Amino acid sequence: MNREVWIWAEQRQGRLLPVCFELLGKGHELCQDLEGKLAAVLLGSAVAGLCPELMDYGCEKVYLAEDPRLSLYQADLYTDALSQLIDERRPEIVLWGATTTGTELSARVAARLKIGLTAHCIDLYIEDREGEPRLVQVVPGWSGNLAVKTISRTIPQMATVKPNLMARASQRKVEGDIIPIAVDIEEKDLRAETIETVEEEPEALPLEQAEIVVSGGWGLNAVGGFAPVEEIAAILGGAVAGTRPAFDRGWIPESRIIGISGKIVSPKLFISLGASGATQYTTGFARSQVILAVDQNPDAPIFEIADIGIVGDLQTILPLLIKELKGEA
Numbered sequence: 001m002n003r004e005v006w007i008w009a010e011q012r013q014g015r016l017l018p019v020c021f022e023l024l025g026k027g028h029e030l031c032q033d034l035e036g037k038l039a040a041v042l043l044g045s046a047v048a049g050l051c052p053e054l055m056d057y058g059c060e061k062v063y064l065a066e067d068p069r070l071s072l073y074q075a076d077l078y079t080d081a082l083s084q085l086i087d088e089r090r091p092e093i094v095l096w097g098a099t100t101t102g103t104e105l106s107a108r109v110a111a112r113l114k115i116g117l118t119a120h121c122i123d124l125y126i127e128d129r130e131g132e133p134r135l136v137q138v139v140p141g142w143s144g145n146l147a148v149k150t151i152s153r154t155i156p157q158m159a160t161v162k163p164n165l166m167a168r169a170s171q172r173k174v175e176g177d178i179i180p181i182a183v184d185i186e187e188k189d190l191r192a193e194t195i196e197t198v199e200e201e202p203e204a205l206p207l208e209q210a211e212i213v214v215s216g217g218w219g220l221n222a223v224g225g226f227a228p229v230e231e232i233a234a235i236l237g238g239a240v241a242g243t244r245p246a247f248d249r250g251w252i253p254e255s256r257i258i259g260i261s262g263k264i265v266s267p268k269l270f271i272s273l274g275a276s277g278a279t280q281y282t283t284g285f286a287r288s289q290v291i292l293a294v295d296q297n298p299d300a301p302i303f304e305i306a307d308i309g310i311v312g313d314l315q316t317i318l319p320l321l322i323k324e325l326k327g328e329a
């Protein structure tokens with residue numbers, strides 16, 4: 001059986017995004033269980049130079065579409081090109097990085113081809129179902145306290161994965177094939193055109209690079225907001241982050257949400273204050289070296305993942321913690 005596992009090789013300005021290498025690692029694992037071939041789909045203008053890099057990480061095939069019209073992400077054009085290719089070749093599995101582009105494009109392709117797509121998977125593996133190997137797609141469900149296994153009934157089975165969640169592939173050089181694909185789309189079929197993309201100002205300390213992350217949850221209400229989180233982060237030289245409710249409350253920008261629908265981090269020290277520990281949140285920092293959690297509820301799930309847990313009221317604990325960190329205790 002010639003099954004193929006594809007990864008969407010997203011590139012920006014001629015560079016593969018780091019998530020591609022994470023998808024290649026998982027794709028390789030799935031290929032071993034499927035006895036399949038690992039392939040990448042690469043779209044862009046003059047991007048053929050990226051093929052050897054993909055092959056260095058185990059890609060046995062690269063489906064390559066080069067066209068000046070593909071130099072910037074064009075929603076209509078990319079959707080058409082990928083839908084045509086997937087429809088024609090019917091790979092067994094397609095994995096996408098859950099970047100802004102990957103999230104949009106995967107959903108568009110799934111809708112176009114009427115096939116399943118599981119978003120924000122935290123694990124992916126092959127399981128035998130009625131004699132057929134199927135992709136089990138694990139997502140957090142029911143307020144984050146359950147891991148839900150999803151099986152797609154359509155082929156290809158498609159899943160998105162957050163950047164930084166899965167281990168990066170190790171180098172595994174193969175002699176791969178480059179398969180050129182034509183972009184057979186007429187201008188009149190394109191409804192919108194991206195003319196320019198504007199990069200955001202780089203953050204002073206990007207969350208993903210911080211060695212210490214101090215994160216707060218809804219429980220910060222008890223102390224009137226995020227000031228103590230910011231103070232602790234400043235003392236430790238760490239970055240500020242929070243849960244989704246902390247964002248809803250206006251305490252942090254969207255770019256600082258930790259979790260399955262936010263950022264995935266793995267710092268040396270992660271401090272969680274007043275957050276209950278839903279899987280959607282904890283998935284975002286589970287690979288941290290040391291996790292310290294403070295919450296007043298001794299049964300909060302956050303303590304299942306914490307290396308050091310402090311059960312107590314933030315109103316009492318935070319002033320003590322700040323004093324201690326300042327060396328004033």
Ligand SMILES: Cc1cc2nc3c(=O)[nH]c(=O)nc-3n(C[C@H](O)[C@H](O)[C@H](O)COP(=O)(O)OP(=O)(O)OC[C@H]3O[C@@H](n4cnc5c(N)ncnc54)[C@H](O)[C@@H]3O)c2cc1C
Binds near residue numbers: 222257262278281
């Ligand atoms: C599809 C989907 C995706 C999601 N993605 C994310 C995501 O990426 N990131 C995310 O964070 N959430 C996400 N969520 C929401 C998630 O399920 C939880 O609802 C959320 O993480 C809970 O946030 P919290 O811990 O701040 O609030 P709560 O669950 O309300 O917890 C507040 C905690 O504060 C404690 N507390 C209250 N007062 C005090 C006090 N005085 N002293 C000490 N402790 C106190 C409480 O004991 C409690 O444990 C998602 C949900 C869905 C359905």
